Amino acid sequence: MTVTHDVRRTVSRLADGRQIIYFDDTAEAPARTAVDSRELGPRAAAGHIRHDALTGDWVAVAGHRMHRTFLPPRDECPLCPTGRGSVPSEVPDADYDVVVFENRFPSYAPVAVDDVSAPEGYLHAPALGRTEVVCFTSDHESTFAALSPHRVRTVVDVWADRTAELGADPDVAHVFCFENRGQEIGVTLHHPHGQVYGYPYVPARTAEMLARATEHHARTGRLLGADLLAAEQADGSRVVLTGEHWTAYVPYAARWPVEVHLAPHRDVPDLVALDDAERDELAHVYLELLRLLDGYFVGDDGASVRLPYIAAWHQAPTRTGRDVSRLLLQVMSVLRGPGKLKYLAGSESGVGGWVTDTRPEAVAARLRELAR
Amino acid sequence: MTVTHDVRRTVSRLADGRQIIYFDDTAEAPARTAVDSRELGPRAAAGHIRHDALTGDWVAVAGHRMHRTFLPPRDECPLCPTGRGSVPSEVPDADYDVVVFENRFPSYAPVAVDDVSAPEGYLHAPALGRTEVVCFTSDHESTFAALSPHRVRTVVDVWADRTAELGADPDVAHVFCFENRGQEIGVTLHHPHGQVYGYPYVPARTAEMLARATEHHARTGRLLGADLLAAEQADGSRVVLTGEHWTAYVPYAARWPVEVHLAPHRDVPDLVALDDAERDELAHVYLELLRLLDGYFVGDDGASVRLPYIAAWHQAPTRTGRDVSRLLLQVMSVLRGPGKLKYLAGSESGVGGWVTDTRPEAVAARLRELAR
Incomplete structure (x- = not known):
């Protein structure tokens, strides 16, 4: 892997089979062995992408995202470690430094259902690829700007790690690491986090x-x-x-x-x-x-x-x-x-x-x- | 002109020289002869456009727009006819059916000041062109959807008229008629209105x-x-x-x-x-x-x-x-x-x-x- 900083990488799976990866940057971090105890059912598949002939762009149609978690109360934050809130979160362990997991409401995923009937003359394809969430800290009230330089260095290594791994996936044509911060830009979860998208096409x-x-x-x-x-x-x-x-x-x-x-x-x-x-x-x-x-x-x-x-x-x-x-x-x-x-x-x-x-x-x- | 509907077109000038055109669609409309009595000083020039080499787009830099009218109180609406509010508006007459005038805070105008020093390797040009406001009704509380079919037909003729006139301007490469409705999309004036932009380039x-x-x-x-x-x-x-x-x-x-x-x-x-x-x-x-x-x-x-x-x-x-x-x-x-x-x-x-x-x-x- 491309992690050259002194980071411990622990790969695991969530209850529905989605991958979760802990990136710990402190020597005292305990082993990340907690098991996801939730009953999640099968993981959500991604939908399909449609070609816009007018402009040449592709548009991902992900209907289930309409029901994604929207500004949940503080004690139901899905990005806090499990145990801090009133419900088990997306992160089974009791703490983490940086953690990455596959989005529960994916725009692109390794499993995609292209359930559109094929109208004459229109192009479509399954929305294969990957959409990941990157939590920068387990501290719900923090923000990227308040991280230590050591932690930011870990995040840089995580971005590089995800770019390399997603880039090796034959379904992924482009890897995009980004952060949306602030409700004014549409953030639906306040916990400090970014995202990584692996698109099945090169975006416009x-x-x-x-x-x-x-x-x-x-x-x-x-x-x-x-x-x-x-x-x-x-x-x-x-x-x-x-x-x-x-x-x-x-x-x-x-x-x-x-x-x-x-x-x-x-x-x-x-x-x-x-x-x-x-x-x-x-x-x-x-x-x-x-x-x-x-x-x-x-x-x-x-x-x-x-x-x-x-x-x-x-x-x-x-x-x-x-x-x-x-x-x-x-x-x-x-x-x-x-x-x-x-x-x-x-x-x-x-x-x-x-x-x-x-x-x-x-x-x-x-x-x-x-x-x- | 391209107005084929039975519309009376009256061209005039505002105090700073900007053009205003009344399009009246009722037989009983009085002559539009009121004079703009405001002391406006010289009309605002547009700024310049810059070429974004990364993407190939042009971006208009219009610093004075930062000070444009932003959600004014009801009785200071600049799009109501003069006499309805507490201050003279952009429309000197006491009423109108549809009226078009050049934007007081123009992104593009017939007069533009390319006041950027020319750094090596960057492309820029004056923001020549035209930006107009189209008021669909003198009724401040109305909305496009509440107009009569007769009035909408007038608006269609107005759009066609502006497309033809701006399109004949050698500085204008593209004419765009549009309406933004609702504060959620950033509307800064509630009075029902749309806009016409005559760009000096073909937008991206x-x-x-x-x-x-x-x-x-x-x-x-x-x-x-x-x-x-x-x-x-x-x-x-x-x-x-x-x-x-x-x-x-x-x-x-x-x-x-x-x-x-x-x-x-x-x-x-x-x-x-x-x-x-x-x-x-x-x-x-x-x-x-x-x-x-x-x-x-x-x-x-x-x-x-x-x-x-x-x-x-x-x-x-x-x-x-x-x-x-x-x-x-x-x-x-x-x-x-x-x-x-x-x-x-x-x-x-x-x-x-x-x-x-x-x-x-x-x-x-x-x-x-x-x-x-």
Whole structure:
């Protein structure tokens, strides 16, 4: 495996057969041997994907997700270790450092039921793949930004581990590690967690980015991601943080009210390819970036506003374009002011015409102000 | 002009030089001669657009929009006729049927200031074009679904008029008529209104749809839009309403919790090309569709939920792909249940991987249930 940090990996199964993997990063962690005592019945299969001929995209139809757990009371949190709440949770053990398990309400899974009748001229396929939940800490009240650098390093190793394992699955065309934080972005569980999706196709935006990178490489012989990083470093007006191995910047054509890209200095296609030094520094740089983001807006009461965000790891697809793709973390927020959201309304959702109210250079200047 | 319905068109200017056009559809409407008495200073220029090299999209940077009017009190509504509220509004006259004026906080305008210094390797351009507001009625408390068929017919003529006029502007590459309804989709003014955007480029999603239509036409000699309509009509399981000139259906690969496409039976590239009979029937069919959508969800109190929606007219770009594009109205909602929103979180916003919780056939069946 690709775990080079000193992490203990324990693989087990939940009552319905779904895989659960504990990643412990403390020497004192007890063995993770607890058994899932719930009566869950058979695991839920994923549904199917449909091809949208108008746009070329695929859409996963997962009807059972309509009934997924939605903002449960604190003592019924399915991501807390079992024993902390009033009901057995998704994690049988009494504690954990980081834990990964297959989503109970999967958009993509190793078992999928393509139960659509096949209308003439329409393309569909089973929604094979994998959707996993990654719990960053057993502390329900915490948040990613409050993790220790040591723990974040473990999470980086977990992302790399999942990228490697899911990427080896012949059903998976693309692995996407991400975190949605905050109710404003639609989070249905407050416990600090992220997700990993293994898609059976290359998703539309990834395909678009790949097409641009391929075109750039054919034309210049260089990586588009490397050229963009070099341009941001040379310009400097949008750079937020610089380390030995990573640079964070507000992209020139940022489309979200607050958006930062974090790029490695070395050309790597994905998280798996990061070396120890890069992973160590990433833990520190990412925590500092999240600290800046949480200071970005100040409410009427003078307190800073915990920023809702999407953190999205753009990686090379598993089997195409690996020579032209370059790893990039995109962190973006829908918040355009305390209590004010940007909505993806007609222009963005209808025709893809983005309008932003905030100048990227001003966003970067504000974030630099907050840097230590 | 393309107005064939019996509509009186009165063109005037607001205090800062922006154009305002009254479209009156009642014989008793008095002449629209009121003068804008406000001291507005010079009109706001638009900003610039930036090219996102990662994805190929353009993003409009419009910093002044940050200060646009946000949910004003009822008696300061800028879309009510002047005299109804406590302050002069954007509409100098004491009443109107339908009125169109240039947006005071424009994303695109005939005057644009490209005030970005030109960093090496980045593309930018002035945000030339046009952004207009279309008020559907002077009644602040009304909604599109409550308009008379006669008034909707006027609105259709207005959309066609604006498409023709903006399309003739050499700065405009694409005309987009749309309505955002409901606070859940980010509406900042409650008065019933829509918008028309004249973009200086072909927006990303339109370009994607055009690429698919072009490819389909080259391969089959047929219009993709016509083939999709024929397939939906033949299948029938997702058809919601059928008229002599229009059919409404939930698309096979619908990505929004509630999504309906309304397509003309005749191959037309845009609203301008619709004839009188098609426009007349559109008014009735669209009103019936909106009635069904407003009955789709029933709240805990037994009352139906007024559906927040985006209504998006997909048309041929002004100067490219006119021979392969086909007019289509897409109505979509973010509501996935009473009080429950679909969020465009990590998967959708990060990589463009859409997951839907609702089966298109079930949505269509529910809407058919509500049909008269």
